[in-house]
Amino acid sequence: QVQLQESGPGLVKPSETLSLTCPVSGYSISSGYFWGWIRQPPGKGLEWIGSIYQSGSTYYSSSLKSRVTISVDTSKNQFSLKLTSVTAADTAFYYCARQRGHQLVDYWGQGILVTVSS
Amino acid sequence: QSALIQPPSASGSPGQSVTISCTGTSSDVGGYNYVSWYQQHPGKAPKLIIFEVNKWPSGVPDRFSGSKSGNTASLTVSGLRAEDEADYYCSSYGGSNNLVFGGGTKLTVL
Numbered sequence: 001q002v003q004l005q006e007s008g009p010g011l012v013k014p015s016e017t018l019s020l021t022c023p024v025s026g027y028s029i030s031s032g033y034f035w036g037w038i039r040q041p042p043g044k045g046l047e048w049i050g051s052i053y054q055s056g057s058t059y060y061s062s063s064l065k066s067r068v069t070i071s072v073d074t075s076k077n078q079f080s081l082k083l084t085s086v087t088a089a090d091t092a093f094y095y096c097a098r099q100r101g102h103q104l105v106d107y108w109g110q111g112i113l114v115t116v117s118s
Numbered sequence: 119q120s121a122l123i124q125p126p127s128a129s130g131s132p133g134q135s136v137t138i139s140c141t142g143t144s145s146d147v148g149g150y151n152y153v154s155w156y157q158q159h160p161g162k163a164p165k166l167i168i169f170e171v172n173k174w175p176s177g178v179p180d181r182f183s184g185s186k187s188g189n190t191a192s193l194t195v196s197g198l199r200a201e202d203e204a205d206y207y208c209s210s211y212g213g214s215n216n217l218v219f220g221g222g223t224k225l226t227v228l
Contacts, residue, residue: 036217045121046156046164046207046219059215095163102217103152104209106175108163 002027004096004109011115018086018114022096023078030054030074034099037070037081039092040111047092051099052079059102086116122147122208122220129226130198138223140191140208146218148189152211155184155193158222159204168193195225203227 008020022035029035036051050060052070060068064083072079083090094114098107123141130136140147140155147153153171156164166175168184171191181196191210195202205222212218 038219045221046209047121048209048217048219051215051217061216099217100169101211102215103150103211104154104166104169105156105164105217106166106169108165111163 002098002107004098004107006094006096006109006112008112008114010113011117012086012090013118014087014116015085018081018083018090018094018116020081020094020096020112020114021078022080022109023076024098025077027098028074029072029077029079034059034101035070035072035079036097036099036105038095038097038105038108039090040095041089041092042113044092049081049083049094051102088116090114091116120218122210122218124206124208124220124223126221127224127226129228130195131228132198132200134198135194135196136198136225137192137194138206138208138225140193140210140220142189142191142210142218144189146210146212147186147191149213150211151186153184153186153191154209155182156207156209157202157204158207164207198227200227 037049093111096109155168158164172184208220
């Protein structure tokens with residue numbers, strides 16, 4: 001069974017960088033699939049942030065592209081998200097996930113609430 | 119890439135059927151058979167219940183069914199049960215390696 005678990009600070013100050021990591025168990029990232037990040041502001045809908053393939057190729061939402069970096073560490077079987085220059089509008093539950101291409105998400109982490117506040 | 123359009127709410131009584139729509143454009147929903155649906159209970163992560171318009175992942179009951187016509191996809195929940203009360207989100211491949219989600223529909227079982 002594929003399991004993902006987001007980790008990182010739950011509180012980030014405005015203008016700083018949000019950093020999250022997602023260790024994966026039950027499946028080797030090197031074996032394939034895309035690995036993505038999705039966020040959900042409290043009480044609102046889902047927004048795809050971006051994804052990375054095992055090769056390191058990255059794909060980002062056009063609305064966040066200038067501030068997002070997704071990376072992968074196959075030796076630790078985990079991938080990471082960095083979002084720079086955060087504002088209150090970036091407050092959300094952040095989910096890491098396994099994607100089948102960019103067609104669907106078949107496994108989700110439990111989500112982590114990141115609040116942007118001074 | 120704009121979000122797909124879903125009605126904010128839907129409702130039905132136990133045993134009834136309810137249909138939720140998901141409207142996009144010819145660049146996403148209408149252009150590909152890659153529409154998926156997710157169920158999200160409060161405080162939980164979303165769960166995939168339909169993929170490629172009308173296919174079921176293992177373990178999902180066939181009370182959930184999907185369809186598509188033009189730029190609009192639909193999720194039908196038949197034989198409504200109390201446990202079906204949740205938020206439902208559609209997604210579609212949006213072209214150019216993008217994944218786009220709908221705004222979500224809150225399903226209430228009366």
